[in-house]
Amino acid sequence: MKRLHRWLFVFAGALTLWSAQAPAQAAESAICYNCPPEWADWASEIQAIKADTGITVPFDNKNSGQAIAQLIAEKASPVADVVYLGIGSAYQAKAEGVITPFKPTNWDKIPADLKDAQGYWFTIHSGTLGLFVNKAALGGKPVPRSWADLLKPEYRGMVGYLDPSSAFVGYAGAVAVNLALGGTLDNFGPAIHYLQQLKKNDPIVPKQTAYARVLSGEIPILIDYDFNAYRAEYKDHADVAFVIPSEGTIAMPYVMALVNKGPHPANGKKVLDFVLSQKGQAIWANAFLRPVMPGAMSPQAAARFLPAADYARVKSVDYAKMGSVQQRFVKTYLAEVR
Secondary structure (H helix, E strand, C coil): CHHHHHHHHHHHHHHHHHHHHHHHHHCCECCEECECCCCCCHHHHHHHHHHHHCCECCCECCCHHHHHHHHHHCCCCCCCCEEEEEHHHHHHHHHHCCEECCCCCCHHHCCHHHECCCCCCEEEEEEEEEEEEEHHHHCCCCCCCCCHHHHCHHHCCCEEECCCCCCHHHHHHHHHHHHHCCCECCECHHHHHHHHHHHCCCCECCCCCCHHHHHCCCCCEEEEEHHHHHHHHHCCCCCEEEECCCCCEEEEEEEEEEECCCCCHHHHHHHHHHHCCHHHHHHHHHCCCEECCCCCCCHHHHCCCCCHHHHCCEECCCHHHHHHCHHHHHHHHHHHCC
8 A cells, every 4th residue: 555655646746747847848839820831931930940949830831811710710719829921911810809919129120111000010021923934834835924924825724823812922913913904902993804804714723822833833824922933943943933024013021920819928929039030031031032121131142033123113002901902802803703
């Protein structure tokens, strides 16, 4: 009996020690919604976060729309600690009450129009919309140079764009087309008409990041960001090109935010501090994104972008209004295009 009591005492002590350690071990993580390894080189950023802070951030393959939907569904008992979103979705996240103010290190260096004044969200980097083209998959056809080119019969079944009702990059692409063809954020008629015409050309419309499908040649032409095309060219050594359409396009910021009442807020804040640090920002620059921090883009990284003359065709947009009219556009798209 004494031996049994002694064993029970030792077991109880071990259980108590394990219970005390388990929360501490579990706390060394931060859940990020919409941090996919193949998008914007989140794989390298997450690896650096682990090395610098000891915090593990699991990969997450949601897109902005899916991340918002999940945050809303889990609002009473949040699972995520931080979230990465296209800027338009950030306004929706704030309105839904699923993110909370936090001003990370280097907050004051972010331009005023690239952050929420109260700290609900802030830009970490940006990309320019255009045509990500697998030249080898074109079958000898010329690289398209304009939005109008994508409507030509020779590109039937070769053009892709992410579903704007689900992925923010899809919505951003629609805004880019709309402004380039004479529309405004109050009038999406040109974009809707364009997408209706493109539908006749049998486009491919995935809901998720389609980088691998472009590299494989399954989607020869994708309306996407410059950073994915540059990654394919310089990192994966693919026979690709990035084209800023002759009619013009837009650049889009991507932002991060702290989830309201997330389970590991301290770790979430450390992650957000890191992505705005010089080390974190340099990783974005080396992944062919434009970092939000001044001076984080090295001359070597800048040399991999198209010439400034091409980027002169990039137009400005009212990001706040773009976010406010997103759902209206999505309803119209679902009703009149898809």
